[in-house]
Amino acid sequence: MYRGRLEKDFKHWVGMGLLPEASARQMLAEYDGRESTFRAGRVLLVLAALLLSASILLLVAANWEALPRLARLIGIVALIWGFHFAGAFLLRRGNGGLAAAALVLAAMSFGAGIALVGQMYHLSGDAADALLLWIAGACVTALAFRSAAVTTVCGGLAWAYFLTVLSENGLGEIVEWQTWIVPALAILVVILVRLTDAGRARHLAYLLVVAWLIWLYIENSSLGFAGTLAVGGIVAFLAAAMPGSPLRPMALEAGSAPAFYSFALALIGFSVLQFEAVGLFTEVAAGAAVLIVALLGIALAGAQNGAVRYLGYAAFAGELLYLAFETLGSMLGTSGFFLISGLLVAVIAWLVIRIEGRLMRAGREEVSP
Amino acid sequence: MNDLSTKRRWLPPLVAALIAAVLQTAALGYMVESRASILRNGKEVLLKTVPVDPRDLLRGDYVILSYDISSLPPELFKGGLPKAPQEVTVFVRLAKQPDGFWSASEASFTELAPTDDSVVLQSQPFTYYPSSSEIPSPINVAYGIERFYVPEGEGRVLEQARNAEALSVNVRVNDAGRAQIRQIAVEGTPVYEEPLY
Incomplete structure (x- = not known):
């Protein structure tokens, strides 16, 4: 974890005399005091809330006959009210961790209520619609309380919606409106993340968009689609990472995620272009495009963004090996192929060392102009 | 996981709780009433079925119902x-047909x-x-009446009735054409009758 590395580095700097020991101690104390710091206890609390809510959902699922169904419905509504007000009281007493857990339980109870009504009236074929209603209810809770934990629940529910649509209509087509709900939900989750300071939950939304695009491509694979993915990814990446782009400050403010996911999208786009390519020449051309995109990513965003850098290296190395295998593999036989790959990897290593050195120098110049 | 108490709140927590609880309760109430009103005011029709019996993890035991009107000839x-x-x-x-089924x-x-x-x-x-x-x-079309939830284990009885082709379903249909199951009968004898709530 970052905390461990920080402490080790501080010791090192204190030992070198670069940093007074008192300052190091104060800095660590400040870091530990931050509210956003990972706290195992708090995460466990929310996990406990999720387990408890699973038991509520399963109780509904068991079609429990000991109580008349109206009593069960009233019980669920009482849980919704109880957990919301428990969350409110805990907030007023300054107990944020427990409040987050109570609000997660509240949002999950609403889902249990929807499932119960579905069971009461034998509703069929609308699991996806039920999830949309659940998401809407969870959004209200997340916004009213500015709750990051409930925003994370919304992110999970957006994924559940995507998976439900996938499993219910395996033959998804672009014409179906449900397909377009998925990116709309991702945008909704990103908005919630910004409004509730939910930080890491944004990855749920970004991953959802990437998964959705890959699924769309699998369902409708065509050259045009692959090209659109590639161009769209490149444009998004340039918008997020190119110096001078008007969107760059906003992307940087959101952390390393926008540059990373748009970069990943561009790479996926060019990879599927290569998949679409027919004949050696077009395939090598598409492969070269992947290499250029990987280098572009490292050059534009690699210095500040470790995730982009490593994805860039991986894509570059993988693509070179793939091209070598496709073009030379059949001619050389296995041992010759390993010889060539060994040499190639050595060249890549040399390139990476050069690039890292350059990035490091650039970083140093920034510190001492 | 950010702490809720240190962020600037938009609403006092009690107001937030009230808004969320009222809206979610209203949504559930609307769901219930939209179905109950079909049961109360809908026109009754009797349908022939062919059920099977799988299991839904989230919603417990139910019987899948298929009707003769689920498959529509192009003519x-x-x-x-x-x-x-x-x-x-x-x-x-x-x-309505002479045998009472629709x-x-x-x-x-x-x-x-x-x-x-x-x-x-x-x-x-x-x-x-x-x-x-x-x-x-x-x-092939679905009408939203293709599932019937039964207490755990009781799906078997209906499954056997299906094998004997003895299952009939009373459905209420409202003016908008939405249907709601009111009663399931085996060989004309009601086994499940649905209350309004």
Whole structure:
């Protein structure tokens, strides 16, 4: 974890005399005091809330006959009210961790209520619609309380919606409106993340968009689609990472995620272009495009963004090996192929060392102009 | 996981709790009332079924019901079939047969006018793909009454009745063409009767 590395580095700097020991101690104390710091206890609390809510959902699922169904419905509504007000009281007493857990339980109870009504009236074929209603209810809770934990629940529910649509209509087509709900939900989750300071939950939304695009491509694979993915990814990446782009400050403010996911999208786009390519020449051309995109990513965003850098290296190395295998593999036989790959990897290593050195120098110049 | 108490709040927590709880309760109430009103005011029809018995993890035991009107022969569509794939809703006119069961007498991709001696049922939306062969194949539709939840383990009884083809379902249909199961009977004897709430 970052905390461990920080402490080790501080010791090192204190030992070198670069940093007074008192300052190091104060800095660590400040870091530990931050509210956003990972706290195992708090995460466990929310996990406990999720387990408890699973038991509520399963109780509904068991079609429990000991109580008349109206009593069960009233019980669920009482849980919704109880957990919301428990969350409110805990907030007023300054107990944020427990409040987050109570609000997660509240949002999950609403889902249990929807499932119960579905069971009461034998509703069929609308699991996806039920999830949309659940998401809407969870959004209200997340916004009213500015709750990051409930925003994370919304992110999970957006994924559940995507998976439900996938499993219910395996033959998804672009014409179906449900397909377009998925990116709309991702945008909704990103908005919630910004409004509730939910930080890491944004990855749920970004991953959802990437998964959705890959699924769309699998369902409708065509050259045009692959090209659109590639161009769209490149444009998004340039918008997020190119110096001078008007969107760059906003992307940087959101952390390393926008540059990373748009970069990943561009790479996926060019990879599927290569998949679409027919004949050696077009395939090598598409492969070269992947290499250029990987280098572009490292050059534009690699210095500040470790995730982009490593994805860039991986894509570059993988693509070179793939091209070598496709073009030379059949001619050389296995041992010759390993010889060539060994040499190639050595060249890549040399390139990476050069690039890292350059990035490091650039970083140093920034510190001492 | 950010702490809720240190962020600037938009609403006092009690107000936030009230808003969220009221809206979520209202949503559940609307769901309940929209179904209960069909049971209360809908026109009653009797349908023939063919059930099977799987299990849904989240919602417990239920029996899947399939009706003779779930598969519509293309001849019923007097207005013709769409030529290109598209998102559709099917309207089906049900008429009472001499044996007491209701069956489809007409179907359409556009709304059908109601008459005194028939009931118009509306299907759930689906994507229609024209069949590529010369002879159009029957169109399978769902009406939202394809599931019947039973207490755990009791699905077997209905499954056996299905094997004997002895299962009938009373359904209420409202003016908008939405259907709600009111009663399930085995060989004419009611086994499950649905209360309003």
